[in-house]
Amino acid sequence: MIKKLALLFPLAVLLFAFMPVKKKKVIFFGDSITQQGAQPGGYITRIEDLCKKDGLSDQFDFVGKGVGGNKVTDLFLRFQPDVLDQHPDIVVVYVGINDVWHKTSSGTGTDFDKFGKFYDAIISTLKKQGIQPIICTPSVIGERNDFTNQQDGDLNLYAKWIREYAAKNNVPLVDLRNLFLDYLRQNNPTNAEKGILTVDRVHLNEKGNQLVSEAMWKAIKQFK
Amino acid sequence: MIKKLALLFPLAVLLFAFMPVKKKKVIFFGDSITQQGAQPGGYITRIEDLCKKDGLSDQFDFVGKGVGGNKVTDLFLRFQPDVLDQHPDIVVVYVGINDVWHKTSSGTGTDFDKFGKFYDAIISTLKKQGIQPIICTPSVIGERNDFTNQQDGDLNLYAKWIREYAAKNNVPLVDLRNLFLDYLRQNNPTNAEKGILTVDRVHLNEKGNQLVSEAMWKAIKQFK
Amino acid sequence: MIKKLALLFPLAVLLFAFMPVKKKKVIFFGDSITQQGAQPGGYITRIEDLCKKDGLSDQFDFVGKGVGGNKVTDLFLRFQPDVLDQHPDIVVVYVGINDVWHKTSSGTGTDFDKFGKFYDAIISTLKKQGIQPIICTPSVIGERNDFTNQQDGDLNLYAKWIREYAAKNNVPLVDLRNLFLDYLRQNNPTNAEKGILTVDRVHLNEKGNQLVSEAMWKAIKQFK
Amino acid sequence: MIKKLALLFPLAVLLFAFMPVKKKKVIFFGDSITQQGAQPGGYITRIEDLCKKDGLSDQFDFVGKGVGGNKVTDLFLRFQPDVLDQHPDIVVVYVGINDVWHKTSSGTGTDFDKFGKFYDAIISTLKKQGIQPIICTPSVIGERNDFTNQQDGDLNLYAKWIREYAAKNNVPLVDLRNLFLDYLRQNNPTNAEKGILTVDRVHLNEKGNQLVSEAMWKAIKQFK
Numbered sequence: 058m059i060k061k062l063a064l065l066f067p068l069a070v071l072l073f074a075f076m077p078v079k080k081k082k083v084i085f086f087g088d089s090i091t092q093q094g095a096q097p098g099g100y101i102t103r104i105e106d107l108c109k110k111d112g113l114s115d116q117f118d119f120v121g122k123g124v125g126g127n128k129v130t131d132l133f134l135r136f137q138p139d140v141l142d143q144h145p146d147i148v149v150v151y152v153g154i155n156d157v158w159h160k161t162s163s164g165t166g167t168d169f170d171k172f173g174k175f176y177d178a179i180i181s182t183l184k185k186q187g188i189q190p191i192i193c194t195p196s197v198i199g200e201r202n203d204f205t206n207q208q209d210g211d212l213n214l215y216a217k218w219i220r221e222y223a224a225k226n227n228v229p230l231v232d233l234r235n236l237f238l239d240y241l242r243q244n245n246p247t248n249a250e251k252g253i254l255t256v257d258r259v260h261l262n263e264k265g266n267q268l269v270s271e272a273m274w275k276a277i278k279q280f281k
Numbered sequence: 282m283i284k285k286l287a288l289l290f291p292l293a294v295l296l297f298a299f300m301p302v303k304k305k306k307v308i309f310f311g312d313s314i315t316q317q318g319a320q321p322g323g324y325i326t327r328i329e330d331l332c333k334k335d336g337l338s339d340q341f342d343f344v345g346k347g348v349g350g351n352k353v354t355d356l357f358l359r360f361q362p363d364v365l366d367q368h369p370d371i372v373v374v375y376v377g378i379n380d381v382w383h384k385t386s387s388g389t390g391t392d393f394d395k396f397g398k399f400y401d402a403i404i405s406t407l408k409k410q411g412i413q414p415i416i417c418t419p420s421v422i423g424e425r426n427d428f429t430n431q432q433d434g435d436l437n438l439y440a441k442w443i444r445e446y447a448a449k450n451n452v453p454l455v456d457l458r459n460l461f462l463d464y465l466r467q468n469n470p471t472n473a474e475k476g477i478l479t480v481d482r483v484h485l486n487e488k489g490n491q492l493v494s495e496a497m498w499k500a501i502k503q504f505k
Numbered sequence: 506m507i508k509k510l511a512l513l514f515p516l517a518v519l520l521f522a523f524m525p526v527k528k529k530k531v532i533f534f535g536d537s538i539t540q541q542g543a544q545p546g547g548y549i550t551r552i553e554d555l556c557k558k559d560g561l562s563d564q565f566d567f568v569g570k571g572v573g574g575n576k577v578t579d580l581f582l583r584f585q586p587d588v589l590d591q592h593p594d595i596v597v598v599y600v601g602i603n604d605v606w607h608k609t610s611s612g613t614g615t616d617f618d619k620f621g622k623f624y625d626a627i628i629s630t631l632k633k634q635g636i637q638p639i640i641c642t643p644s645v646i647g648e649r650n651d652f653t654n655q656q657d658g659d660l661n662l663y664a665k666w667i668r669e670y671a672a673k674n675n676v677p678l679v680d681l682r683n684l685f686l687d688y689l690r691q692n693n694p695t696n697a698e699k700g701i702l703t704v705d706r707v708h709l710n711e712k713g714n715q716l717v718s719e720a721m722w723k724a725i726k727q728f729k
Numbered sequence: 730m731i732k733k734l735a736l737l738f739p740l741a742v743l744l745f746a747f748m749p750v751k752k753k754k755v756i757f758f759g760d761s762i763t764q765q766g767a768q769p770g771g772y773i774t775r776i777e778d779l780c781k782k783d784g785l786s787d788q789f790d791f792v793g794k795g796v797g798g799n800k801v802t803d804l805f806l807r808f809q810p811d812v813l814d815q816h817p818d819i820v821v822v823y824v825g826i827n828d829v830w831h832k833t834s835s836g837t838g839t840d841f842d843k844f845g846k847f848y849d850a851i852i853s854t855l856k857k858q859g860i861q862p863i864i865c866t867p868s869v870i871g872e873r874n875d876f877t878n879q880q881d882g883d884l885n886l887y888a889k890w891i892r893e894y895a896a897k898n899n900v901p902l903v904d905l906r907n908l909f910l911d912y913l914r915q916n917n918p919t920n921a922e923k924g925i926l927t928v929d930r931v932h933l934n935e936k937g938n939q940l941v942s943e944a945m946w947k948a949i950k951q952f953k
Contacts, residue, residue, distance in 0.1 A: 130354060134398050160388030160833055164609040168389045174358050199882075205889055209882030210871075217877055385608055388833040423658075429665055433658030434647075441653055578802060582846050608836030616837045622806050 080118045083277060084140055086132055087151035090196070090261060091123025098263060103270035104277070116281050120145070128156045128167050129175045136179055141186065147280055148183055149273060151233070152176075153195030153219070154259060157211040173218055180228060191276050194219050194234035196269075199250045199258045202241040206250065206258075229279070231272050240268060304342045307501060308364055310356055311375035314420070314485060315347025322487060327494035328501070340505050344369070352380045352391050353399045360403055365410065371504055372407055373497060375457070376400075377419030377443070378483060381435040397442055404452060415500050418443050418458035420493075423474045423482045426465040430474065430482075453503070455496050464492060528566045531725060532588055534580055535599035538644070538708060539571025546711060551718035552725070564729050568593070576604045576615050577623045584627055589634065595728055596631055597721060599681070600624075601643030601667070602707060605659040621666055628676060639724050642667050642682035644717075647698045647706045650689040654698065654706075677727070679720050688716065752790045755949060756812055758804055759823035762868070762932060763795025770935060775942035776949070788953050792817070800828045800839050801847045808851055813858065819952055820855055821945060823905070824848075825867030825891070826931060829883040845890055852900060863948050866891050866906035868941075871922045871930045874913040878922065878930075901951070903944050912940060 085091050085101055094100040101121045108117050122139045124131065129152050140148055153172070160166030167175075183190045194216035199206030204213075216234040223230035237254055244253055251258045254265035261269060309315050309325055318324040325345045332341050346363045348355065353376050364372055377396070384390030391399075407414045418440035423430030430436075440458040447454035461478055468477055475482045478489035485493060533539050533549055542548040549569045556565050570587045572579065577600050588596055601620070608614030615623075631638045642664035647654030654660075664682040671678035685702060692701055699706045702713035709717060757763050757773055766772040773793045780789050794811045796803065801824050812820055825844070832838030839847075855862045866888035871878030878884075888906040895902035909926055916925055923930045926937035933941060 130395055130399075134395070161612040162610065163392070164384030164388050164612075164836065165390050165392045166388050168387075171354055171358070175354075203885065203889075204876050204882055205886040207882045207886070209885075210876055210878045210880055211882075213875065213881075214877040214879070217875075385836040386834065388612065388836075427661065427665075428652050428658055429662040430658045431662070433661075434652055434654045434656055435658075437651065437657075438653040438655070441651075578843055578847075582843070611840070612832030612836050612838050613840045614837050616835075619802055619806070623802075 080116060081146040081280065082118045082120060082144065083147040083149065084120045084122050084143060084145040085149045085151065086140055087123045087149075088127040088155055089123065089125035090154070090259070091121055091151055092125055093260060094123060094266065094269070095121030098266060100261065100266040100269040100273065103266055104274045107270060107274040108278070111278065113278065113281055117277070126155055127152065128159065129153070129172055129179070130167060133175045133179060136182070141182070145188055147189045147191060147277060149191045149193065149231075149277070150176075150179065151193040151195075151231075153212070153215050154198060157195070157208050157215060158198055158259075160211070161207070169214065169218070172215060173222070176219070176222070180222075180226065184226075184228075189229075189280055191229045191231060191273070192219055192223055193231040193273075196233045196237045196261075196265075197241075197255065197259070200237075200241050200245055200253050200255060201248050201250050202238070202245050203248060229276050231276050233269060233272065236268060236272055237265075304340060305370040305504065306342045306344060306368065307371040307373065308344045308346050308367060308369040309373045309375065310364055311347045311373075312351040312379055313347065313349035314378070314483070315345055315375055316349055317484060318347060318490065318493075319345030322490060324485065324490040324493040324497065327490055328498045331494060331498040332502070335502065337502065337505055341501070350379055351376065352383065353377070353396055353403070354391060357399045357403060360406070365406070369412055371413045371415060371501060373415045373417065373455075373501070374400075374403065375417040375419075375455075377436070377439045378422060381419070381432050381439060382422055382483075384435070385431070393438065393442070396439060397446070400443075400446070404446075404450065408450075408452075413453075413504055415453045415455060415497070416443055416447055417455040417497075420457045420461045420485075420489075421465075421479065421483070424461075424465050424469055424477050424479060425472050425474050426462065426469050427472060453500050455500050457493060457496065460492060460496055461489075528564060529594040529728065530566045530568065530592065531595045531597065532568045532570050532591060532593040533597045533599065534588055535571045535597075536575040536603055537571065537573035538602070539569055539599055540573055541708060542571060542714065542717075543569030546714060548709065548714040548717040548721065551714055552722045555718060555722040556726070559726065561726065561729055565725070574603055575600065576607065577601070577620055577627070578615060581623045581627060584630070589630070593636055595637045595639060595725060597639045597641065597679075597725070598624075598627065599641040599643075599679075601660070601663045602646060605643070605656050605663060606646055606707075608659070609655070617662065617666070620663060621670070624667075624670070628670075628674065632674075632676075637677075637728055639677045639679060639721070640667060640671055641679040641721075644681045644685045644709075644713075645689075645703065645707070648685075648689050648693055648701050648703060649696050649698050650686070650693050651696060677724050679724050681717060681720065684716060684720055685713075752788055753818040753952065754790045754792065754816065755819040755821065756792050756794050756815060756817040757821045757823065758812055759795045759821075760799040760827055761795065761797035762826070763793055763823055764797055765932060766795060766938065766941075767793030770938060772933065772938040772941040772945065775938055776946045779942060779946040780950070783950065785950065785953055789949070798827055799824065800831065801825070801844055801851070802839060805847045805851060808854070813854070817860055819861045819863060819949060821863045821865065821903075821949070822848075822851065823865040823867075823903075825884070825887045826870060829867070829880050829887060830870055830931075832883070833879070841886065841890070844887060845894070848891075848894070852894075852898065856898075856900075861901075861952055863901045863903060863945070864891060864895055865903040865945075868905045868909045868933075868937075869913075869927065869931070872909075872913050872917055872925050872927060873920050873922050874910070874917050875920060901948050903948050905941060905944065908940060908944055909937075 085094060101119055105119055108114055132152055156167035156172050180190050195212055198208040198212060220230060241253055254262060254268060256262045309318060325343055329343055332338055356376055380391035380396050404414045419436055422432040422436060444454060465477060478486060478492060480486045533542060549567055553567055556562055580600055604615035604620050628638050643660055646656040668678060689701060702716060704710045757766060773791055777791055780786055804824055828839035828844050852862050867884055870880040870884060892902060913925055926934060926940060928934045
């Protein structure tokens with residue numbers, strides 16, 4: 058019996074070599090930044106380019122599932138149809154800006170404790186279903202680098218929670234907020250509130266999309 | 282065969298007469314008003330009294346599951362442990378005040394569209410599990426009777442949605458808001474903002490608790 | 506002596522008949538609705554037309570002083586240069602929408618008590634300086650006619666205060682809010698939230714501008 | 730003539746030495762923190778103690794004019810009766826916390842640009858009337874020392890504006906915010922949100938009152 062299997066082994070290897078690789082499906086789950094990310098020049102499009110450059114185009118499929126104005130509760134409500142029913146292998150969750158921003162722009166932000174509960178409901182379900190989550194801290198609302206943007210305190214708080222959640226639950230983290238803050242400390246000498254990484258304090262310009270794409274791709278390609 | 286069954290029938294009746302009735306478990310699912318409702322003088326305690334008066338104490342069990350500050354998303358998050366795991370027969374849902382109020386008191390109210398989605402997630406699940414829902418419109422934030430309370434517009438909107446949801450889905454409705462507005466039109470000649478049915482514009486005084494208890498009991502006892 | 510004067514009187518009348526009439530300067534002091542009111546088709550432009558139609562063009566000059574986003578505190582801060590320094594005869598004050606609206610759209614609405622204090626500071630000063638004020642209730646934020654627009658409660662409250670202020674201080678009132686509500690009750694059968702008198706729930710369309718112009722002109726021409 | 734005056738001079742000096750010194754009246758103009766400051770243990774009471782210790786009790790009178798919930802617009806509205814009509818020599822202005830806080834707690838915070846305009850209206854008038862202003866940055870809303878308190882961004886922004894205003898207009902500054910932040914960096918190892926300098930994230934405890942009193946007294950006694 059063992060002999061026969063031994064004979065079969067090289068054959069199996071040979072077969073696999075010619076079998077089409079099952080591509081990994083990566084879903085980007087988020088708000089308007091992610092919605093724009095799927096457009097030409099957007100961060101998802103740039104990740105496709107980086108993937109190609111690394112010769113890994115046959116291993117990954119990238120799908121944008123961003124909807125403008127979304128908060129964590131919106132992600133939760135469309136989690137089944139937009140994520141689980143699509144059978145992804147990897148899900149990159151990039152949310153939190155509207156949860157904080159809407160507190161003053163419409164009075165319907167997300168309470169800190171509930172942000173964590175809905176966030177965890179999403180990530181826990183992904184893990185239970187064998188889907189790899191990658192999570193991100195919210196980037197910026199305003200680019201001033203001396204913590205004088207109105208929502209800086211809250212963004213820091215929600216980002217800190219995500220960092221701690223990632224560590225505690227062993228989830229890969231793309232720390233966009235720290236990445237942005239570091240970049241702005243060095244590249245925003247006039248303390249402008251937009252125009253460095255964003256066009257309007259929130260939505261990414263070319264440089265912002267590039268920064269996000271590089272950080273995310275680094276995290277994603279570990280799962281090749 | 283028919284004869285034998287005919288003989289057995291009176292016996293069965295006799296047996297049932299001595300069998301302990303399986304009481305219907307009624308859960309009140311809501312916010313601080315419901316939390317206070319379970320206390321002496323509260324609306325749940327008063328429903329127990331009304332039930333006793335009607336000689337139906339052996340048919341109903343009343344359980345308060347109210348938590349201060351709760352919005353529909355909070356109910357949703359504790360729905361499994363606090364409601365479904367308790368195996369109720371009837372669930373009275375009384376929520377919406379904080380969803381509207383928190384828009385200005387903490388910036389974390391509930392978007393109108395999301396209120397409906399989470400609300401429906403709760404009621405639909407109850408129905409699927411064979412649990413009878415009874416739903417209520419949110420009562421008041423401020424008792425002035427000329428629509429000059431700050432949240433009147435929003436409360437009217439959310440209440441209207443609940444009314445339409447009840448009609449469309451054939452769910453029994455306790456229209457607390459209309460009940461309160463009618464009462465205030467007739468019993469608030471000085472247009473006071475509190476002290477008629479509430480102690481503080483929101484939480485019920487004796488009269489308010491009595492009004493709610495009577496309206497709810499009328500809806501509940503149909504399911505005896 | 507008396508005789509001589511009697512002889513002079515007919516002469517004086519004759520002189521006045523040929524003297525150029527000193528036109529009354531009317532300033533419209535308000536927010537973006539007033540800013541747009543000065544444009545072609547706007548309510549101020551329409552008042553000019555109505556004035557012409559009534560053959561009173563030689564008696565009135567109309568000047569728009571509206572600035573987008575203005576609340577009563579903004580009016581107060583630019584009161585000296587934009588109103589007093591212009592030496593008007595009549596000032597039409599149309600403010601209050603942003604005072605209410607900004608509570609949820611930016612967290613910077615005007616407290617009810619402070620609205621009254623700054624409002625009174627403006628009107629009292631006008632009166633002291635012999636300038637005729639005409640005041641208006643805030644029109645609408647949303648055109649639904651069943652009091653389900655989010656800000657209806659607050660708008661009703663602030664409008665009610667203005668009505669009472671007008672009565673108590675004997676200031677001519679243009680009750681735009683009641684005018685709009687009456688119109689919408691009769692002309693908004695589908696309960697639409699915009700498109701009847703506004704283009705976007707707040708800013709006036711053709712019909713809205715016409716309605717405002719007629720009501721204001723009626724109040725202004727009393728002072729011919 | 731010159732001779733005679735020369736003879737009188739020593740006499741004049743002698744006279745002044747026995748004349749009662751006209752005390753300098755110091756008004757503390759602010760919100761609930763200042764209202765509490767006038768109570769036993771409060772920062773104003775502690776300044777009186779420090780003044781006594783320095784042997785300067787005969788040179789200063791301290792008057793608290795703090796009102797709970799006050800923003801810069803409230804100070805402005807009661808500026809005439811509460812400050813100017815009291816004929817102070819020095820006015821310490823400590824405001825800004827509610828201007829920021831009320832954005833989320835009631836939707837009626839103060840727009841950044843209007844904060845500056847009303848603030849300047851107060852300080853400019855003091856200067857014009859020969860009254861010495863001393864201004865303070867707003868302390869804290871939450872004592873966490875890693876910029877994760879919700880209002881940190883806005884407090885930093887408003888504090889920065891006050892610092893720049895002080896420098897530009899040559900007004901003595903008590904930089905309470907930086908003083909508090911420095912203290913919290915060194916004395917809040919658990920990153921607690923209250924209990925170090927405040928009892929409730931905002932209002933001062935014993936240590937907080939002491940810190941404020943020392944910093945203010947240092948600024949005030951320069952004007953002895």
